[in-house]
Amino acid sequence: MENGNLKIAVQKKGRLATKTFELLKLCGIDVENNSEKLIVTAKNFNLDILQLRDDDIPEYVQDSVADFGIVGENVLQEKQAECRIVQQLGFGKCQLRIAIPENESLNRIEELEGKRIATSYKYLLKNYLKNKNINAKIIELSGSVEIATSLGIADFICDIVSTGTTLKMNKLKKSFVVFNSQAVLIESKNNDIQNGKLKLKQNLQMRIDSALKAKKSNYLMMNIPAGSLERIVKLIPSLKSPTILSLADKNSLAVHAVIPTETFWDIVDDLKNEGATGILLQPITNIIL
Numbered sequence: 001m002e003n004g005n006l007k008i009a010v011q012k013k014g015r016l017a018t019k020t021f022e023l024l025k026l027c028g029i030d031v032e033n034n035s036e037k038l039i040v041t042a043k044n045f046n047l048d049i050l051q052l053r054d055d056d057i058p059e060y061v062q063d064s065v066a067d068f069g070i071v072g073e074n075v076l077q078e079k080q081a082e083c084r085i086v087q088q089l090g091f092g093k094c095q096l097r098i099a100i101p102e103n104e105s106l107n108r109i110e111e112l113e114g115k116r117i118a119t120s121y122k123y124l125l126k127n128y129l130k131n132k133n134i135n136a137k138i139i140e141l142s143g144s145v146e147i148a149t150s151l152g153i154a155d156f157i158c159d160i161v162s163t164g165t166t167l168k169m170n171k172l173k174k175s176f177v178v179f180n181s182q183a184v185l186i187e188s189k190n191n192d193i194q195n196g197k198l199k200l201k202q203n204l205q206m207r208i209d210s211a212l213k214a215k216k217s218n219y220l221m222m223n224i225p226a227g228s229l230e231r232i233v234k235l236i237p238s239l240k241s242p243t244i245l246s247l248a249d250k251n252s253l254a255v256h257a258v259i260p261t262e263t264f265w266d267i268v269d270d271l272k273n274e275g276a277t278g279i280l281l282q283p284i285t286n287i288i289l
């Protein structure tokens with residue numbers, strides 16, 4: 001469907017779908033999340049959203065059917081598609097791990113030698129074992145990998161782990177990390193794109209970048225005694241120089257700054273000790289530096 005719209009391939013249903021649509025919303029893109037349709041078109045941006053199985057996303061992007069894709073890095077690397085990672089997106093975090101029966105132990109990587117390991121991630125596991133100089137037999141399964149040891153078809157498994165609950169339920173425990181993954185924004189390595197689309201692509205990329213930066217930052221506002229200004233400015237890990245505003249009360253000032261969210265609780269006691277009052281921390285939707 002060539003209509004000049006930018007195209008992004010996303011997971012139709014599953015662990016990445018909700019967060020992906022949330023991200024588009026944070027980018028100011030208004031789109032109906034109707035998973036029954038293959039393609040939905042944004043209402044206020046020239047963007048078609050292709051809703052697919054996650055396994056198909058790398059190929060759609062590699063072949064330039066979609067200009068962008070959002071997929072787990074585990075799937076991207078497993079498929080070995082010719083795609084470039086534009087950005088890590090900070091959600092869908094998980095690990096591809098070796099897991100073993102809970103009553104067994106695996107202390108050294110060399111103990112994998114000669115073992116049978118069941119996985120749906122044959123390529124990633126093969127690469128990992130090769131780098132560690134281990135010869136093991138990879139049993140490729142397309143699903144339900146966690147029951148392979150109890151069925152006796154493998155000694156260990158290699159599967160995606162997030163909370164570890166699935167392993168526990170199957171009397172398994174986690175061992176070595178084969179691959180750390182999260183959702184990534186990908187594009188084709190083929191740079192052949194029309195000018196109009198390139199502008200749309202850059203615009204969407206800027207919106208995603210700004211939404212991700214905003215997620216990590218908050219807007220800090222407070223009133224301070226004028227005499228503490230120098231010391232308080234030193235305490236604030238501001239993205240840019242903080243804004244200082246005068247107040248009707250000449251002995252006080254208002255200070256506003258964008259700060260990394262995780263630093264707030266580290267500095268709040270020091271701010272209070274310097275006399276800061278009315279400390280407010282506000283969420284931000286977008287940041288363009």
Ligand code: PRT
Nearest residue numbers: 014015053054055072092093094160161162163164165166
């Ligand atoms: O239908 P489609 O093919 O699109 O989806 P899918 O079923 O293949 O994938 P889906 O929706 O399960 O996962 C999509 C992506 O989310 C994966 O490729 C990973 O990048 C990421 N992700 C994050 C996970 C998990 N967390 C996760 N916990 N993918 C799978 N799991 C599974 C895992 O396979 C195991 O069965 O959840 C179980 C383990 O979870 P815990 O929390 O019990 O440890």
Ligand code: ZN
Nearest residue numbers: 053054055056
């Ligand atoms: Zn899948």
